[in-house]
Amino acid sequence: QSVLTQPPSASGTPGQRVTISCSGSTSNIGSTYVHWYRQLPGTAPTLLIYRDHQRPSGVPDRFSGSKSGTSASLAISGLRPEDEAEYYCEAWDGSLHGPVFGGGTKLTVL
Amino acid sequence: QVQLQESGPGLVKPSETLSLTCTVSRGSISNYYWAWIRQPPGKGLEWIGDIYMSGSTNYNPYLRSRATMSVDTSKNEFSLKVTSMTTADTAVYYCARCGFNPRLDALDIWSQGTLVTVSS
Numbered sequence: 001q002s003v004l005t006q007p008p009s010a011s012g013t014p015g016q017r018v019t020i021s022c023s024g025s026t027s028n029i030g031s032t033y034v035h036w037y038r039q040l041p042g043t044a045p046t047l048l049i050y051r052d053h054q055r056p057s058g059v060p061d062r063f064s065g066s067k068s069g070t071s072a073s074l075a076i077s078g079l080r081p082e083d084e085a086e087y088y089c090e091a092w093d094g095s096l097h098g099p100v101f102g103g104g105t106k107l108t109v110l
Numbered sequence: 111q112v113q114l115q116e117s118g119p120g121l122v123k124p125s126e127t128l129s130l131t132c133t134v135s136r137g138s139i140s141n142y143y144w145a146w147i148r149q150p151p152g153k154g155l156e157w158i159g160d161i162y163m164s165g166s167t168n169y170n171p172y173l174r175s176r177a178t179m180s181v182d183t184s185k186n187e188f189s190l191k192v193t194s195m196t197t198a199d200t201a202v203y204y205c206a207r208c209g210f211n212p213r214l215d216a217l218d219i220w221s222q223g224t225l226v227t228v229s230s
Contacts, residue, residue: 002154019131032213032214033214033216035216035217037155043222044204044220044221044222044223045155045204045217045220046217046220047216047219050215050216050218051214051216056218061139088154088155090155090216090217092212092213092214096170096171097171097172097210098157098159098160098168098169098212099145099157099166099208099217100157101154101155101156101157102154103154104154106154
């Protein structure tokens with residue numbers, strides 16, 4: 001049972017826009033930044049969005065993040081087959097005194 | 111670009127201690143926090159703990175004091191020990207950089223991960 005709640009799966013067709021939600025509480029998302037990671041099959045996670053909506057260099061602007069209250073969202077526009085991956089949200093939790101993750105959302109490009 | 115590489119055994123017997131080391135290359139270990147994260151097969155990510163170059167540590171309380179981290183700035187590496195390993199500890203173990211402030215910063219650089227299997 002993950003501290004942050006994500007839908008287990010999401011899907012879309014090439015070119016579509018999809019969003020992945022991440023729900024938490026006042027001890028995590030509601031009081032600090034949310035970060036998003038992408039994990040391609042068989043590889044390590046890589047940072048996709050940091051501090052709610054910032055993109056590391058090299059991440060295309062098709063990827064965007066937002067946050068409101070105790071929930072956050074990752075949006076992917078212009079969906080491509082290579083976007084098929086597992087996506088995780090993460091935030092520092094003041095009760096655990098450490099970062100907590102969502103359970104991950106498997107994105108399928110139909 | 112900073113790179114991280116773990117080293118350690120891929121197989122550990124139940125009740126034994128896991129020892130992993132993460133070597134930082136193409137950059138300095140100084141001034142950053144460093145973390146260990148694990149991922150059981152087919153499951154999500156779990157934070158194990160983090161360490162600063164001073165040796166200050168912070169652990170996931172759910173590991174119930176089984177985890178110990180250390181840092182060797184002269185070798186540009188940090189390490190993890192987990193005692194009393196069980197099959198539930200079978201996972202891919204990652205080391206990662208967590209910026210200047212783990213409360214605010216993301217895990218921006220990850221190692222490739224090493225699968226640790228607990229089996230007799």
